Amino acid sequence: MSEHEARERATLDTVKRAQDTPDERQPYAELGMKLDEYDRVREILGRRPTSSELAIYSVMWSEHCSYKSSKVHLRQFGTKAPKSEALLVGMGENAGVVDIGDGWAATFKIESHNHPSYVEPHQGAATGVGGIVRDIMSMGARPIAVMDALRFGAADAHDTRRVLPGVVEGISHYGNCLGLPNIGGEVVFDPCYIGNPLVNALCVGLLRKDQIKLATAPGPGNKVVLFGALTGPDGIGGASVLASATFEDESHAKRPSVQVGDPFMEKLLIECCLELYQADVVVGIQDLGAAGVSCATTELAAKGTGGMDVRLDLVPLRDPSLRPEEILMSESQERMMAVVTPDDIDAFMAICAKWDIPATVIGEVTDGGRLVMTWHGETIVDIPPGTAADEGPVYERPFHEPAGQAALNADDPARLPRPEDLRATLLQLLGSPNLASKEWVTSQYDRYVRGNTVLAQPADAGVLRISEIMPGAEETARGIALSTDGNGRYARLDPYAGAQLALAEAYRNVAVTGATPLAVTNCLNFGSPEDPEVMWQFAEATRGLADACKTLGVPVTGGNVSFYNQTGSTPIHPTPVVGVLGVIDDVAGRVRSGFTAPGQKVLLLGETEEEFGGSEWAHVAHGHLGGLPPKADLEAERALALVLTEAASRGLLTGSHDLSDGGLAIALAESALAQGIGATVVLPDGDAFVELFSESSARALVTVDPESFDAFAELCAANELPCQCLGTTGGDALVVENVLEIPVAELRETHTSTLPGIFG
Amino acid sequence: MSAARVGVVTFPGTLDDQDAARAVRHAGGEAVPLWHADPDLKGVDAVFLPGGFSYGDYLRCGAISRFAPLMEELIPAARAGLPVLGTCNGFQILCEAHLLPGALMRNAGLHYVCRDQGIRVENTATPWTSDFAEGQEIVLPVKHGEGRYVADEATLNALEAGGQVVFRYVGGNPNGSLNDIAGIRNEAGNIVGLMPHPEHAVEDLTGAPSTDGRGFFSSILKKLVTL
8 A cells, every 4th residue: 555545545534434533523614514404414324424425415405406495486386387298207307308299208408507607608608508418318318409598798898708709619619519409599688697697508309208217226236337528626516616606706716616528528428328228228317417426326326226335436537636525526527327237237338338438337226225435445425315315405595575676666667768760779779789680609509410400590499300300200290399588677677577478488489480388497597595685586486487387388397596696795687597398290380480471461469568667678778677577468478379389280371470579670670681571561550669669478470471361360360369460571671651661781780790899 | 223322421429420311311322321430331332421520629620530440441442433522520531631632720710600601613523513503503501610721822723723623602701711612622523522511401491591402412323323
């Protein structure tokens, strides 16, 4: 034994040593644990934890892994969930799974990587993509597309020029190298995100309905295999340090906490996992994300027979000096853990070898009810796994309405001066960073790879064809549609309505492509849960979203909560981002975005009220945020979606676009920009400014062939959906009679020059 | 008559192999998967080297792939006249393997670019372009970070003089390629490399808003049938 090894052995904190030294002071506070949490660990174990056990409990009980502040509110997504026959796997697994028909299922989830993306934009965003892709893989699915919901500070702010290009490059490099088409998402600018950008990454996967994999370790004697990248000192403590603490001034000191991604390894892992599933040699599987080996072993064991023996010294290392505590907390990327029967282990290893994937048996499933880990023969962990995985602390955090909320809501935008020149206002909005073309960002993403992309950005929703994704799917004509949406300004004014409006918009975006919305994932981005005003926003938003899901009949299948998004004591706008997945029975019947041919009737569906609270106009023209957001009329949304999907399936629509930020004016402009086809329209009676720029929800613009008009109007009438014919497509200008006329070329110049002007 | 057999190569990190195989099938050919580690061309009549990030492209793009066991078979076969098409990473591999002259460097704009790109077909004397008309303008997607074609002046002059420039960008050069070069061929004409992606432009429903990529596959299949 070398001197080094001898010293290491002497300082190893074994279970025996923990029993012998009950009073040794332990750094629980430095690991982010409260005293009462630490005391509970001692109570569970009947002794002080070893340093390895403390590492496990500290990461597993962190906000990020345990949802300790959000759990009591998230329960509503289950208790209020609408009955849905489509839901195959709900919340609590790596990702939800939805039946999309013909024997196929889709799994999808959105997750945040906000704090790492501020510290190190490129790697933070890249590993955000990597992490969500592995969640989808671990359900037994082939990942088939990604999208990203991004929020940055003001577009022209100095730090945005550091953060945005890095984030986009990270997503671009990682996603492109993986060969996953990026089919949509959002880019939103608001000063509230300057010190805390939001990077929410979504992935969707496809699998046969009867081949869902779960994170479970049943069957005593089965082998536990760690495979993928080697373990290094990446992101040690990332889960508890980065995700659960606010940034203060020394954030650069945390640079090493951000993990570094290797998309090439992840691509090999995808193909390797699919071959393992095909060969049916996997009993249970879990990806290694936040909390790495700690999370994978405790969760697998807790959901299986209840026990697992692990030889931690067998974990293959990139840095041989890593200590057991560090191995347990390492967040090295591109790793998976599988449970494999002894009979299948050779076949499993052969497939890994084919893909050059390192794979190591590090343990065995037991029925002892304990997770036991050894380090060169010494026992360093001996815990009931469920206490770490499922029985973390649960907090009922106090909450109350923010002090200035009533005054904010009373500050009605009706007091703002209205513009005289509506043409100038339209161009001002169209060229503003939030509404301008996002091509500078999206042209850095591969939207075509794998050849199944039917619609991608800037379409309202991404749409994929199923039939050619995997062998055996040839017979299905179906497609899936996905959209993410969220509006922090609406949620700031009224978090209950804001969350509902986010769902309503994603739901509508899916419906305008002709797809039927089926299920929901969400990423709830908020400030500190220890601030009762933030907690009120969170409580209101979750209540609003759960109620809306019930009304619209779409269950939440999973998602992620990101707290502590604030700079100092100033939180971001509450930003619930909602993803909706829909199914279209015949994907060839999808409806394309905007004006797709001349001579089509342009129809406005839904009702327009005077609603400017939190609107893009108030934001751009006056820097104003006050009043109340648009009313979330969910029954109207439902009727609108019904009409849109029914009309699409009957082939009545030649184009469509939802109305949202910037109202009818922006919807008309974007529709004209889609294929460079103009239109001449007449506004409904009323105030032209209100008709053009109000942001009332539950509205859409569609085009129909004149021959289909009567049939479509009948369908609207039958569903009590207001439908007004505004005019006809054609020409090379957008003409709103008696109000404005703008050549499409001028619209395009205004729309496309903003982001390149800022970011180069 | 059995269908013409077009090999589609998969390296670790290849991404567009599924698309390439589908395009071959849609055109009526048989797509034969070829594996990088297996030095066996399986008697195919032509080879498609698809895009991606082979071996992660952590070194120069394509620099490692050229040493793959399969390439030991492919390089001499190509020199002997086997029709080979390399797109994107496949083009980079052909240059690294010295089957085509020149090199592909980082885009002038320093960003990865995915867009639908205008291309002019400059030369139809290859088995992959015979169904196009000379001077025909088509639309294909480009999607790459390292697509700026460079070569020394003598090589460029020889390419231009010998009709070896097969495709040129029109309506804007996405990457700063010299002479707007999007694709080239070898002297014999059997080996063609280009940055754009014909395999993403073969269907109405999916991919780029163009089906101009079909010409590549109809060209090679006709050639193989009449061989």
